Amino acid sequence: MAVLADKGYDDNRTRSTIQGMGAEVVIPSRSCRKAPIDHDAFLYRARHAVENLFAKMKHFRSLATRYDKTTRNYAAMVAIACLVIWLRL
Template identity: 40%
Template sequence: MGRSRGGLMTKIHAVVDADDRQISLELTAGQAHDNRMAEPMLQDMRQGAILLADRAYDTNALRDLAKEKRAWANIPAKRNRKASFPFSAWVYRQRNLIERFFNKLKQFRGIATRYDKDPRNFLAAIKLAATRIWIRSFESTP
């Protein structure tokens, strides 16, 4: 999809819920910045949600979107930011849910090694794997 010095690269963008199940998945070129997909993917954010993201997502536009949706953006401020924002380190620890989701996703060999050259096929494979992860989350519940 995208080309860099290392070859063809693709970024997977995901929004997950509190049970580390995917809400939405998208692909972009590897050299594209993460913020490009953040706003379109968060348009369906519910009122009162908590948005957890890393420093790369610290933009005024994303914070304004969260305020518009009446959600709390718990994003650490970039080091060059002049303004300060409310931030809870304890709540931020829950961001490991997205890391756990990607770890589960990478357990699928076809996703980890990216056999598909066509981005649509690769996204379809990611969505199938994510669906299996979603179904597995209900297997262990009583």
């Protein structure tokens, strides 16, 4: 398991918490860090695809404004939105 985050989450406390959970930390170092910490660049690039999916899902008005009152209906709408995005309809 890996936790992907942007440079805004690059601090020692966050890194130690993630490592304490047994996950790999994939956070690029800030430019002000004296000793940069390596990260898996391939995994970090995959984060971009996830961010794009969330951006596309916000085009669905009922998801962006959370019109559905129940968790079941909201989860169904998320599934429909992902399907439409995946099929590119």
